[in-house]
Amino acid sequence: MTELTPQRQAERDEVLAKARAAKRVAPLLATLPTPHKDELLVAAADQIEARAGEILAANARDLEAGRESGMDEALLDRLALSEDRVRGIAGGLRQVAGLKDPVGEIVRGGMGPQGMTMKQVRVPLGVMGMVYEARPNVTVDAFGLALKSGNVALLRGSKSARNSNEQLVAVLQDAAEAQRLPREIVQLLPCDTHDSVQDLITARGLVDVVIPRGSARLINAVISGATVPTLETGTGNCHFYIDATAELDSAIEMLLNGKTRRVSVCNATETALVDSALSDDSILRIVQALQDAGVRVHGNVDKLSALGAQDIVDAGEADWAEEYLSMDIALAIVDGVDGAIEHIRTYSSGHTEGIAARDAYVLQQFANHVDSAAVMLNASTAFTDGEQYGMGAEIGISTQKLHARGPMGLPELTSTKWILEGTGQVRP
Incomplete structure (x- = not known):
């Protein structure tokens, strides 16, 4: 095995430490009552609007760096924030707060042949890793949808949006802390090298699902390199x-x-x-x-x-x-x-x-x-947009056929478990 440089080892250690912290707080978030989730979503939206100046200043640094590096106009447009876009990001959180909480929903059930009650209920996926490019609004969308569906958000944004993402996550963590919740319910991973993506998508046992969102190259790299289960979002031809x-x-x-x-x-x-x-x-x-x-x-x-x-x-x-x-x-x-x-x-x-x-x-x-x-x-x-479908902010558009297809909203970010209740039955 190739020995890692000190810088590379530190990056890997940070990813795994944050993944462990996410795993620790996942049980708390999985059972968080709906009113508490909604209070945090609204509080986070208020803070994003109140601190829009800080967010736009951070975004301006990213845009300047992007122009200096020759970033094309399409990517600059994805990266750019404005007062209207910041208000839209905050509005997306408020919209998610108004949506039905999928956690605990009974999908199906009834009385079994041995006199047991059976029900299949929605449960969170757990620790949700997100790998995405350029668009800082995805940082907040991922947090909002992960929170409402009871998942912990572990975010790996692009280097081009580093300042914007760091500022947005700081606002979200401050809002969580003000609501007496651990800051680790949303974390931003290092983005200095592409190796941190590999650290995330191979953190099996710590990360429950990874969702890539971006170019075909990024999506294919995640899908082909992951040992963690993935929910594939697709390019749009x-x-x-x-x-x-x-x-x-x-x-x-x-x-x-x-x-x-x-x-x-x-x-x-x-x-x-x-x-x-x-x-x-x-x-x-x-x-x-x-x-x-x-x-x-x-x-x-x-x-x-x-x-x-x-x-x-x-x-x-x-x-x-x-x-x-x-x-x-x-x-x-x-x-x-x-x-x-x-x-x-x-x-x-x-x-x-x-x-x-x-x-x-x-x-x-x-x-x-x-x-x-x-x-x-x-x-x-x-x-084709989660908001247009009445889902609120979406996590992405899935072009695969397993588990989720089309805009992925709250139900698509849950799994299910069966709960059977008997009176002492044993199987013959």
């Missing part, structure tokens, strides 16, 4: 198909909303699919609407130029699978809904797919045969 039966103005509005509302989020539309049965003028209108909104269109230059389109970026194979997170979109002309479904099957990341159509059969075909976590019928892909 989201498609929007415009059928020949669609009302074109409405379809274009939905497409632009999905693409341009906020380009740096995983529910942004990254590929437009256009029915070949649409007129040349209609296809050209779609392309020009995107370009007029400042979107660079990647596609088949020969096909689109023949329709009169200009300034098309020639699309290669990689474009169809790309999560741009920028003012770019891939656009393909496909043969009807079957062609759209086939394209999505080939290139989708399984996040969200949308369709604009008026034909009920076309809509049903799309809903039945597209296998993604969310399918939007005559609606923008931007609606």
Whole structure:
């Protein structure tokens, strides 16, 4: 075994010490009454707003460092906080406080054949590790959802958001302490090297679940390297198909909303699919609407130029699978809904797919045969969001099929246990 440098050993020791502390306080949080959780969530929201100046000053240091290092605009947008975003973060905690506590909910049960009462109840997962990039709002979202579902939050944010995350966690810990709860219910792990991620995701016995949230590279690294169970969030190569039966103005509005509302989020539309049965003028209108909104269109230059389109970026194979997170979109002309479904099957990341159509059969075909976590019928892909689903702040969008799929809210952050109560029964 390779001997660790003193710096590396200290980093590993810090991760494991914080994981042990999280494990110690997990039983307390698992049985914390709902009113106490809600009081802390509201108090933390109040403190975030009251200390917004400190939070924004810390964020400004991160943004300055990001610009100096050449961070691209999409990542800078994810990293940036503003007074409105800080208020939104605080509002998310208050919203979670108003949601139903899943802990203790009876999922199913009844009287067993031997006269025993049986019930399956929701219980916390325990120590919840979170690995994420750039977005400091995830720090607070993870804390809020972990707390309400009875879990301890062990957070490994990115180096690019170090100052923002440290300030936010300090505020959250101060709020916990003021509510007579241990500061260790939320902790921030070191981020100097990528090795601290490996320390977290292999801390089996101390950490009960790890959730990666960020780029495909980060998610794949966590999934492939973890010995701790993982809840996989996915990248968003989201498609929007415009059928020949669609009302074109409405379809274009939905497409632009999905693409341009906020380009740096995983529910942004990254590929437009256009029915070949649409007129040349209609296809050209779609392309020009995107370009007029400042979107660079990647596609088949020969096909689109023949329709009169200009300034098309020639699309290669990689474009169809790309999560741009920028003012770019891939656009393909496909043969009807079957062609759209086939394209999505080939290139989708399984996040969200949308369709604009008026034909009920076309809509049903799309809903039945597209296998993604969310399918939007005559609606923008931007609606794949825990808050839009009534969940409050989400921990991420799961594109896997086991345990949780789609926006992961409070119930998805619990497991279950069976409680059987008898009167002295023994099994024959």
